[in-house]
Amino acid sequence: MTTSPLANPGATRALLETYGLATKHRLGQNFLIDNHVIEKVMDLAALDGSECVVEVGPGIGTLTLALLQDAARVVSIEADGELEPVLRTHALEHDNFAYIMGDALRVAPERIAEACGGAPEILVANLPYNVAATIILQFFQTMPDLRSVVVMVQKEVADRIAAHPGTKTYGGYTAKLGLYAGVTGRFEVPPRCFMPAPHVDSAVVRLDRHEVPLASEASDVDRICEVIDAAFAQRRKTIRNSMSASGFDRAALDAAFNACGIAPTARAETLGVEDFVRLAACLSGKWREDNE
Structure with a gap:
């Protein structure tokens, strides 16, 4: 099982104190502190060691350090400039890791591909909840080689992603996302798995791009x-x-x-x-x- 050395309260607190950091609710930062969840995310991602993984919102690198064990390369995109010293340290310790500072919705796909050394094949991330739905759809739209997405999102967003016609949660977003991919896996994550504990339930979902596009042009x-x-x-x-x-x-x-x-x-x-x-x-x- 692939785990992370930061996926526990003590290690998370120690790292935050070392760098003088505090969580920022405005950025949707809730740090994952449960290694069992990391294991399930990695099982769902099913990396074979050949992939370049793109990650959005790495935070202090809890999921990142697990991904680096199984992926050929990991490129993380982080919006919070105060977290750059942490990511810089990870980059110095892992030659298969690179990071980009900026808003993931504004970083050009070409820049991500350049950092990856080729087009990324999978997105694996604990996404910032306020922009999670937009990121998932935009990445599928702008990265044609992205074949899979494994992301942690707010449970309500996961419900929208996986909704079926005729249900209250099915809407325009679900239909647009369905042009590109379908849900192939999901599990729930309770608030106690984070520090600080959010006021919402979370879920991890996997989506795989359709082998036959519903619209090719x-x-x-x-x-x-x-x-x-x-x-x-x-x-x-x-x-x-x-x-x-x-x-x-x-x-x-x-x-x-x-x-x-x-x-x-x-x-x-x-x-x-x-x-x-x-x-x-x-x-x-x-x-x-x-x-x-």
């Missing part, structure tokens, strides 16, 4: 996301009314609904990702071209 993905946004813009309304209120022509909508077999009286949360793909194709005329 960027223009198709943009069109599908536009349809998803319009469909969920007023989720209490029928999909026809919600999309027309967002600017879609009613006649074009009716023709598309008829062509792809979707009831105009349906609500967005009842449609699966494949339904949105089909609807976007029908609205563009591409579905009719492909099926003539």
